[in-house]
Amino acid sequence: MKKRNYSLWCGALVILSLLLNGCYSKKELVYLQNSEFNNEYPTTIKNRRPEYRIQINDVLQIDVRNPDPTTTALFSKNNGQLVNGNVNPAYLYLAGYSVDDRGFINIPIVGTVKVDGLTVNEAETLVQTEIDKYLNNASVEVKLVSFKISVLGEVKSPGYYLIYNGQANILEALAMAGDITQFGSRDDIKLIRQTSDGSEVIMLDLRDSELMNSKYFFLLPNDVLYVEPNKEQLKRSNLEPLTIVFSALTTLALFVNAYVNIRNNTP
Template identity: 40%
Template sequence: MIKNIIKAFLLIYLVSSCTSQKQLVYLQDVDSLTTENVYFRQQVDYKIQNQDILYIRILSIDDRTNDLINVASTRYQQNLFQNETSLFINGYSVDNSGNVELPIIGKVFVLNKTVEEAKDAIREKTDQYLRNASVIVKLISFKFTVLGEVNRPGVYKNFNNQLTVLEAIGMAGDISDYGNRTRILVIRPTKNETRTYRIDLTKKDVLSSEGFFLLPNDIVYVEPIKSKTFRINIPTLSLFLSTLTTLILVLNFIK
């Protein structure tokens, strides 16, 4: 009887602990025999919101004018992106009215504009004071969160103009052995509502999904596989089986 219990336990353990290669592979249905595959992108241009922080530099041929206009002097530029404090102090925050206020230039309305549209608006205002000035605008408050079954869950920052869910998961150390690649949830909070996108990273359709490209403040949640609970409880089950086996041996000895 004891041997049968042990065999049954070992069989359950082996079945539940095995992870097939199919569960680990991304984009499984992409044609491996075709050298090039084309998928239409569903990238959404982010619109600047209140409290966003922008990096803005206005450059002219006059160095003295540059120092007056730009809030961060040259000695601070190399440390600007190293921590959140530097970003907050040296960046330009979008106020509740949707404006950023620049030295000499004054207020510029950027709310609900893309970064490129904000750049054009700032350049138009700058042309009233400077000729042939170059304007650089970047969104530096692009943060996102990765939760669930990844190796390094947490809040991350992105300094590129775009970010895919695969890149976000890569920054979080990839999906763990307990992660379900077919059940990824992208949560997108906006000013008036919250949208969700359910995506399957094993299917090529994810490349055309609206949730494939992330926006600032998005949350990526990776669900666990169904067998995770059993795997976690294996030590407890092993202890229970050991105790049960000992008890049966003692009872047999007493008899």
């Protein structure tokens, strides 16, 4: 009987160890931790918002307005479907102005305008100057409509998301993706950013409030966020085959002990 009780205790210890491996502390899960945060006064953290410059293959929406709608229509593509952001991504390409591989957009009447390397505001000023040559009292508005980010890894809804408000930070991106799962690492978030020199990769820690002071807190078009699995998830994955082995051995031990007890009790 003692041997069988010993086997049962072994099985219980295996289950207990698995449960303990699945435990999380508050320090591992809470975002933007800072001992200075309190409920008496706000803590100000100065953000460093990156300045995005238009790149090849970006898509711009250009809205030209004038008292004469007939004349205005000559300069504007039909953007009527761009309402409250409810638009098929393919339509953005068809209705917008794509930056070609030389960095130009082609505006009706005006012709080609080089916008590669400009900010959206600078591009708006340039297009306004060009439109003023052909149209009096016109108002020009330029927006980047190809602001797309991708969120992958241990999140509830991985995929790509279009941003319609001109800027987004990491927390907003994770919110769109349904937040990080319990198996995702909060201190190993990989940000992949496209630059003129290639791909830039940096690891971010969501638990550190200093992240809000980083130039990487705000996302840029075509950024990719990858949430790596946490250590507990890796341990769980490695323990699964061991659990099967331990369960089999425990079951075998119970059968052996039962057989031995029967043999010992047989006259």
